[in-house]
Amino acid sequence: MxxxxxxxxxxxxxxxxxxxxxxxxxxxxxxxxxxxxxxxxxxxxxxxxxxxxxxxxxxxxxxxxxxxxxxxxxxxxxxxxxxxxxxxxxxxxxxxxxxxxxxxxxxxxxxxxxxxxxxxxxxxxxxxxxxxxxxxxxxxxxxxxSDFLARLNSAELSELNTEIHALIKTYEERGKAAEAAGDTEGRENVAVHLASFPFRNF
Known part of the structure; x- marks a missing residue:
């Protein structure tokens, strides 16, 4: 390299x-x-x-x-x-x-x-x-x-997603910084799957 x-x-x-x-x-x-x-x-x-x-x-x-x-x-x-x-x-x-x-x-x-x-x-x-x-x-x-149920309007759902994404991003960056500093012990790949959508009836 x-x-x-x-x-x-x-x-x-x-x-x-x-x-x-x-x-x-x-x-x-x-x-x-x-x-x-x-x-x-x-x-x-x-x-x-x-x-x-x-x-x-x-x-x-x-x-x-x-x-x-x-x-x-x-x-x-x-x-x-x-x-x-x-x-x-x-x-x-x-x-x-x-x-x-x-x-x-x-x-x-x-x-x-x-x-x-x-x-x-x-x-x-x-x-x-x-x-x-x-x-x-x-x-x-x-x-x-887990799954959660909330009564939201579309703007609130968009805001919720933005905040969740930002929080996950802080943990992604924290992990990268730790590994770059040599702190690799006990770290594994972690998948976080998120789906948020409106519904009326199942």
Whole structure:
């Protein structure tokens, strides 16, 4: 790796075009993007092992993500010049219904990607449930699954989401700062899934 410090990707990218959202929404690409986000940097071979797919297939889908600027090449992490290292091109992605609602295709793609993400989150949580005995008592006590009910207007819901996101961000930055200072003991990847929406009847 070069002696110079590699620049950090921008914090958030908002996807507003159907082509990019469709490229991101492929099930394997969703999994690859999520795996790469956790890893920081990785090669196609490393990612193929993580997702249990052929390296050639993973390489193809990584190129498709790169074509849309969702991932980018990273500085080499080894002396093997043949290895191509990747990282996400942003720390987080967002895509809003209002950017896709004006065309049937856009609305359908947006809904499909959201459903795929929900399925991925469920799979991730169910994997934890299957493995929770191995995590130990402290982690089992710390983990949480809750739901809440509030009577809000749309402005209050938006304010609630903004405050929750800001709070989570402070913990993300705290963890990064601690690890940068060498405080890595006992730290694990932690997923926080949030869904807030209005409803009248189930």
């Amino acid at each position: 070069d002696d110079k410090q590699e620049s950090r990707p921008p914090a958030t990218r908002r996807i507003t075009d159907v082509g990019t959202l469709k490229a991101f929404g492929h099930p394997l690409r969703l999994k690859l993007y999520g795996t790469l986000r956790v890893a920081g940097t990785a090669t196609a071979s490393q990612l193929a092992t993580q997702v249990d797919e052929a390296v050639s297939l993973v390489s193809y889908h990584l190129r498709k993500l790169a074509e849309h600027g969702l991932i980018e090449e990273a500085d080499a992490q080894s002396g093997d010049a043949r290895e191509r290292w990747w990282r996400t091109a942003q720390e987080a992605l967002s895509f809003r219904h209002e950017d896709f609602k004006d065309t049937p295709e856009g609305a359908a793609v947006h809904a499909s990607v959201i459903r795929s993400l929900i399925a991925h989150h469920r799979e991730q949580y169910e994997t934890y449930l299957d493995q929770q005995a191995s995590w130990g008592e402290e982690w089992r006590r710390a983990a949480d699954q």
